[in-house]
Amino acid sequence: MKLIETIGLSKCYNEDSPASHRIYAVSDVNLTILKGETLGLVGESGCGKSTLSRMILRLEKITSGQVLFKGEDITGYRYGHMRRLRKDIQIIFQNSGSSFNPHFTVEQIITEPLANYKKMSRTAYREQVVQVLEKVGLDEEYAFRYPSQLSGGQRQRVGIARALVLNPEFVVCDEPVSSLDFTIRGQVLRLLGNLKSQLGLTYLFISHDLSAVKRMCDRIAVMYMGSIVEVIPREAVESGKARHPYTVALLSAALTTDPRKRREKKVLLKGELERGTASDGCLFNNRCLYAEPVCKTAKPALKFVDDHHQVACHLFRGMQGKGCRLQGPDPSAGQSA
Amino acid sequence: MSEIKRFLLKRLLALIPVLLGVSVVTFALINLTPGDPAEIAIRASGVQPTSEAVEAMRQKLGLEGPVYRQYIRWLWKVIHLDLGQSFNSGLPVAQELLLRFPATLRLALCALAFTAVIALPLGIFAAIYPGSPIDHISRVCALLGSSMPGFWLGLLLIYALAVRLKLFPVVGMGGIKHLVLPAFTLGFGLAAPYIRLLKTSMLEVLQKDFINTARAKGLRERLVIARHALKNALLPAVTLLGMNFGGLLSGSFIVETIFSWPGIGKYAVDAIFLKDYTVIQGYVLLMAVIFVLVNLLVDLCYVFLDPRIRLS
Numbered sequence: 233m234k235l236i237e238t239i240g241l242s243k244c245y246n247e248d249s250p251a252s253h254r255i256y257a258v259s260d261v262n263l264t265i266l267k268g269e270t271l272g273l274v275g276e277s278g279c280g281k282s283t284l285s286r287m288i289l290r291l292e293k294i295t296s297g298q299v300l301f302k303g304e305d306i307t308g309y310r311y312g313h314m315r316r317l318r319k320d321i322q323i324i325f326q327n328s329g330s331s332f333n334p335h336f337t338v339e340q341i342i343t344e345p346l347a348n349y350k351k352m353s354r355t356a357y358r359e360q361v362v363q364v365l366e367k368v369g370l371d372e373e374y375a376f377r378y379p380s381q382l383s384g385g386q387r388q389r390v391g392i393a394r395a396l397v398l399n400p401e402f403v404v405c406d407e408p409v410s411s412l413d414f415t416i417r418g419q420v421l422r423l424l425g426n427l428k429s430q431l432g433l434t435y436l437f438i439s440h441d442l443s444a445v446k447r448m449c450d451r452i453a454v455m456y457m458g459s460i461v462e463v464i465p466r467e468a469v470e471s472g473k474a475r476h477p478y479t480v481a482l483l484s485a486a487l488t489t490d491p492r493k494r495r496e497k498k499v500l501l502k503g504e505l506e507r508g509t510a511s512d513g514c515l516f517n518n519r520c521l522y523a524e525p526v527c528k529t530a531k532p533a534l535k536f537v538d539d540h541h542q543v544a545c546h547l548f549r550g551m552q553g554k555g556c557r558l559q560g561p562d563p564s565a566g567q568s569a
Numbered sequence: 570m571s572e573i574k575r576f577l578l579k580r581l582l583a584l585i586p587v588l589l590g591v592s593v594v595t596f597a598l599i600n601l602t603p604g605d606p607a608e609i610a611i612r613a614s615g616v617q618p619t620s621e622a623v624e625a626m627r628q629k630l631g632l633e634g635p636v637y638r639q640y641i642r643w644l645w646k647v648i649h650l651d652l653g654q655s656f657n658s659g660l661p662v663a664q665e666l667l668l669r670f671p672a673t674l675r676l677a678l679c680a681l682a683f684t685a686v687i688a689l690p691l692g693i694f695a696a697i698y699p700g701s702p703i704d705h706i707s708r709v710c711a712l713l714g715s716s717m718p719g720f721w722l723g724l725l726l727i728y729a730l731a732v733r734l735k736l737f738p739v740v741g742m743g744g745i746k747h748l749v750l751p752a753f754t755l756g757f758g759l760a761a762p763y764i765r766l767l768k769t770s771m772l773e774v775l776q777k778d779f780i781n782t783a784r785a786k787g788l789r790e791r792l793v794i795a796r797h798a799l800k801n802a803l804l805p806a807v808t809l810l811g812m813n814f815g816g817l818l819s820g821s822f823i824v825e826t827i828f829s830w831p832g833i834g835k836y837a838v839d840a841i842f843l844k845d846y847t848v849i850q851g852y853v854l855l856m857a858v859i860f861v862l863v864n865l866l867v868d869l870c871y872v873f874l875d876p877r878i879r880l881s
Contacts, residue, residue, distance in 0.1 A: 291781055311790060318787030331778040333797050334877050345786040378876040394782075 236265040241297035257283045259458045270435040272449030280458040281438045285404045322395040326407040328387035332379040339375040364393045385416035404436045442486040454479045457515045463542040475543040477520050591857040596640050606844040653847035662851035673832035677817035683756025692767025714761030723754040723827045740829040751828040770802040811867030815860040
């Protein structure tokens with residue numbers, strides 16, 4: 233079942249400028265999130281990951297396109313109407329240091345969304361708070377602390393508790409571990425995984441940490457300069473079936489603990505990221521090592537490779553994956569060339 | 570709680586060097602200005618001063634001997650809670666100050682009320698609806714408030730509302746009606762910085778991540794503003810308030826003079842003209858105490874308003 237669907241979703245911050253000067257933070261994104269899955273969203277800083285997720289949550293104004301929640305078009309919902317949906321759609325924010333009101337105790341932080349939807353007695357609220365804190369692995373005593381008195385990992389747990397206290401169906405995890413140090417990351421990721429299977433959640437998992445994404449996600453959407461360039465199942469990533477040159481470059485840039493693989497690393501990108509260059513062709517053409525003339529003139533559409541795998545690249549022609557001439561960092565991918 | 574007690578004790582002890590410093594500086598400054606208070610006191614009584622009379626007056630006022638002796642004598646009396654007598658009226662200074670302080674306090678509180686009524690809505694709504702009519706009104710008010718001197722606004726108000734329209738009495742202290750014009754004059758000028766401060770801090774807070782969190786919680790916009798934005802945006806205003814309130818309590822020389830308001834500001838001005846040393850000293854000492862106490866109060870307020878700040 234499709235839980236979330238976006239159709240041609242775009243965000244432009246300088247809408248008033250003439251068409252040729254408009255810069256799109258997110259352009260024409262068609263994405264489907266199935267119930268119960270975890271969809272990863274990866275890409276460089278500033279590629280529009282957070283903007284996209286905020287548009288899905290309607291925390292950011294949508295320039296054009298539609299957002300569907302359970303097949304219902306919520307794009308035009310007014311604030312009050314959206315409010316009723318918010319208990320089903322939640323977000324875990326990236327920066328737990330600034331995403332809480334410093335004047336609120338943990339208990340108040342978690343009680344507020346509850347009180348917003350359900351009238352209960354004080355003790356009932358308290359019980360719920362304690363329960364959800366327990367779920368995220370925090371003792372009851374933390375309820376009386378202020379966010380500034382917690383460590384980064386504890387704060388992130390409070391953020392998770394806050395998002396889950398309303399029993400949402402869909403949770404956006406906006407870089408939930410990027411502000412944490414490495415030892416805590418594993419714990420929080422494990423927690424998110426456990427909660428997902430316990431509560432039957434659906435995640436949109438945003439990250440630039442590829443190892444975290446590979447660990448958490450069923451499918452991974454790769455974003456480049458506001459567009460989705462590839463949507464790829466995790467197994468396909470692991471078996472080196474990434475098709476888009478950018479995805480391949482991104483994967484090869486991920487750190488590995490295997491020294492033999494480390495030696496095989498090569499530069500798969502040229503130049504630097506250029507922002508604000510509106511072009512008719514593929515957005516990636518100026519950095520792509522395999523660019524052909526057609527890449528400069530026509531924008532590639534997102535096409536299905538197989539049931540769950542989509543890619544937007546002119547170089548990919550064959551439907552069986554044999555037409556791709558790309559060299560991946562993984563030797564097994566290289567053989568198919 | 571013992572933490573708060575220790576904090577209070579420390580701050581109150583710190584008052585002692587502050588008061589010593591302030592009194593030494595005022596004592597020095599008074600003695601550096603030209604004019605002999607003994608002579609002025611004799612002239613004030615309509616007698617042509619002779620050198621014997623002046624000398625006798627000096628003895629009477631305690632002005633004989635070198636300045637440091639005078640200071641020590643004065644300090645000794647102050648330690649015994651005696652601020653001395655006014656040269657001019659012969660009444661105890663402490664009594665005179667206490668007599669006038671309620672008038673100043675009343676004016677100060679009323680002016681603050683006006684400031685709040687003007688600044689809060691203008692500052693907040695200007696930030697929520699930038700570019701709207703209320704934003705423009707707030708900008709005009711902030712500009713007028715900060716650029717119109719109090720004496721001018723006061724005179725305009727007296728002319729328009731008291732003399733022409735006869736809505737309010739012209740000067741003096743009496744019922745509530747007497748309070749409106751001077752309090753508004755003070756409050757309007759004071760509101761200008763608060764309008765700007767509230768607007769900028771509101772705009773800043775509205776950009777914060779936790780406002781997004783509040784919206785994601787599905788809170789009504791009204792609650793997002795009141796509970797999450799406003800409470801945080803008020804903090805910088807509290808600091809400014811501390812400083813302004815101290816200033817208000819020391820009496821506004823200009824407004825009190827224009828409206829003949831019998832507060833301590835006007836009393837101090839009169840004392841300066843008459844070179845009434847003991848009054849000036851007593852006044853400055855009182856002001857120092859008020860400033861320190863108000864600032865202490867503000868610091869305490871902070872602790873209750875912002876859990877990130879700990880007493881230390």
